[in-house]
Amino acid sequence: MRHFEGLTGPKGLVFLGASCLVFLLVQCGSSSDEDPPHPAKDMGAAGVDLANASRQYTMKCSVCHGEDGAPVLASAPDLRTSTLSVEECVAIIAYGKGTMPPHRDMLDMATIRGIAVYIEKFRN
Numbered sequence: 001m002r003h004f005e006g007l008t009g010p011k012g013l014v015f016l017g018a019s020c021l022v023f024l025l026v027q028c029g030s031s032s033d034e035d036p037p038h039p040a041k042d043m044g045a046a047g048v049d050l051a052n053a054s055r056q057y058t059m060k061c062s063v064c065h066g067e068d069g070a071p072v073l074a075s076a077p078d079l080r081t082s083t084l085s086v087e088e089c090v091a092i093i094a095y096g097k098g099t100m101p102p103h104r105d106m107l108d109m110a111t112i113r114g115i116a117v118y119i120e121k122f123r124n
C-alpha cells in the first residue's frame with residue numbers, strides 16, 4: 001500500500017479527471033465546422049472501394065502526382081485543378097497519356113474507376 005501513495009493518491013486522481021474533462025470539452029467544441037455533405041458526389045462514388053483506391057493511388061500514382069494531387073514530377077498535371085471527367089480519367093489511367101504509363105495491366109477496371117473517383121476529391 002505504501003508505495004502507491006505518491007502516484008495514485010486522491011489528489012493525483014482528481015487532477016487526472018479534471019484534465020480529461022477539459023480535453024473532452026475542447027474536442028466537442030470543434031465539431032461544428034465539418035464539411036457539408038455532397039449528395040451528388042457521394043452517389044457517384046456508390047459501389048466504389050475508396051479505401052482500396054487510396055492505397056493503390058499511394059503506391060502507383062503518388063510518385064508522380066503527389067499524395068494529394070500536387071505534382072511531384074514537374075511534367076505531371078496538378079490533379080487538384082484538373083477539369084477532366086471521371087470517364088476521361090479512367091481512360092488516361094488505363095491507357096496512359098504522353099509520358100504517363102498505362103495501368104490496365106496492373107489494375108482491374110473496378111480499381112481504376114475507384115481511383116478516378118478518388119482523385120476527383122482532390123479538387124475541393
Ligand code: HEC
Pocket residue numbers: 057060061062063064065073075076077079081082083084089092093097098099100101103115116119
Ligand atoms: C511516371 C509518372 C506518372 C505516374 C506513375 C502516373 N502519372 Fe498520371 N500523368 C503523368 C503525366 C506526365 C501526365 C500528363 C500526360 C500528358 O498530358 O501528356 C499525367 C496525366 C494524368 C491525368 C490527366 C490530368 C489532366 O488534367 O490532364 C490523370 C487524371 C492522371 N495522370 C492520373 C494518374 C493516376 C490515377 C495514376 C496512378 C494510377 C497516375 N496518373 C500515374 C505522370 C504519371
